[in-house]
């Protein structure tokens with residue numbers, strides 16, 4: 001009887017562990033680790049942007065807390081499908097080629113990849129990642145340390161289970177204080 005119970009317990013734990021591993025919410029996404037053509041099934045519209053339903057409560061709390069500190073934040077980008085990324089990455093590559101026509105497409109792609117993910121390699125494909133900007137500079141992308149929202153997110157994003165994916169001292173991409181990825185609270189802080 002004890003042995004049976006033990007095996008049942010192990011089985012349950014294994015199933016739970018498998019479920020967590022196969023849920024990309026927990027998965028590291030990087031320049032070398034791709035999501036393939038994964039598409040989340042719980043996308044809803046929030047403040048006009050598509051995001052994963054599971055992050056709505058924490059994102060709401062974050063925006064409300066910022067407001068109490070005198071900042072008006074809003075998400076300007078959320079879920080990006082695989083096909084959307086194909087188009088975006090091509091657009092950036094074409095722009096680099098236009099700037100410097102002597103580059104090969106491969107070289108232009110490599111430059112674009114310093115600030116833009118290749119298709120399948122963007123955390124935005126998870127649905128649990130948003131770019132959030134502030135009214136103080138008219139919702140422009142800026143990592144200027146003098147902007148209040150930059151230091152506010154640095155200090156407070158973690159309180160709401162969000163993490164700045166590309167920090168100042170990171171190596172994968174340039175510093176992007178506005179790009180925050182959500183992790184389930186029991187998983188926070190996420191493993192590197």
Ligand SMILES: [Zn+2]
Nearest residue numbers: 124130131179
């Ligand atoms: Zn982003």
